[in-house]
Amino acid sequence: MKVLVPVKRVIDYNVKVRVKADGSGVDLANVKMSMNPFDEIAVEEAIRLKEAGKADEIVAVSIGVKQAQETLRTALAMGADRAILVEAADDVSTDIEPLAVAKILKGIVDEEQPGLVLCGKQAIDNDMNATGQMLAALLGWAQGTFASEVDVDGEAAVVTREVDGGLQTIKVKLPAVLTVDLRLNEPRYASLPNIMKAKKKPLDTKTPADYGVDVAPRLEVLKTSEPEARKAGVIVGSVDELVAKLKDEAGVL
Template identity: 55%
Template sequence: MALRVLVGCKRVIDYAVRIRVKPDKTGVVTDGIKHSMNPFDEIAVEEAVRMKEKKIASEVIAVSCGPMQSQETLRTALAMGVDRGIHVDVSGKDYELLQPIHVSKILAKIAQEEKCDIILLGKQAIDDDSNQTAQMTASLLNWPQATYASKIEKTNGELQVLREIDGGLETVRVKIPAVISADLRLNEPRYATLPNIMKAKKKPIKKVTPGDLGVETDPRIEILSVEDPPERQAGIKVEDVDTLIAKLKEVGRI
């Protein structure tokens, strides 16, 4: 039986952009800054599309939570081969304080409404590095989870997932429905071709709000200050190993 896959697509500041903190230290500068799809989410989208190409999935639905510009991120996913998109409109201060718990509740609700069998997410977003959404979504749905996936195979109605752990690699089997989070080595995302970009403009994007889904997004945190990390002090050169050891002793490193 072909499966329905829900894949998350977060709009983040492009990985190549140098991040600048606002003068009032309330956050980082986003106006006029290039944004793109979270790289780990790109990997998740690619894997979902490959599932469809292998006839494992019958439909792939992309979801993005954020302001109107998030639809650009969804269009990228649609150009990669996703069938349709859902834009959960969250903007202004609500978006700045949107937390993984809120996104998890949104994804869980959409997965239930769309009768999805697999939720595929990037393991983390490169802006907040929370690495929480997949795990909490699985908990809310009471579905099994396989995080940090570097290979996914479907066998006998189950998913066999090779996942990266501190000590090496671990293979787990999870029953469907399940939540999977993608790691860096799962695949190499494709580039969207011009014909597919043009086709993506005609694919549907449904717009909803958290309220439509019955999800409250009241912030549970307060940002007190956002600051640049302290600048590293310049290093020194030493002539030989004996001098190095003496210097390390001076600063209490050995």
């Protein structure tokens, strides 16, 4: 079985995000970029499936700017077999919208014919949480979202999902699209020998036009602003004073 894993280049989760002075977007100048953490978990799960003999090839895909090659090389160093980069933007500040990404991924799936697509449940830069679901709808495939446990058994996959009320276990027929959550696994670090080997692994470059997809944005960002600063806490001397502050100042009672 072939496993397809889309990965996205985002601001590293350890970096404090800064908004541009004119409010036109997030400042990406001299900012460390890395693979979206949820996508990293998806790559790790694909590798574990291959190690267990349930997958025979892992293909990593990224859609965005040319610099996303670095993200794909990370996936290759972790254990992916080959990679596909779809250069859909020239400006690093351009974010390809989920529907366009899903349409491009559908084109890649039609070409590659994987038995499973493993996606991160969302990207930490826009938090859309939509691409996997849209891809499943376009393909007409089964889907399992927010997966915290995955067990592939023959022609089906048993998926434990994290839902509002707790955990839900479902069985989906393959091929399917799964989106993974944080508790699924702990991604491995790429070793130096594997980093060197990744440089020799195949990485194909495509464009949205190869799949007949228009990536022109449908949404317009009007303004980006910093969240309101949190006020300092205060120490109260009694329960009565606490209740009074919650009622009169915070307005929560």
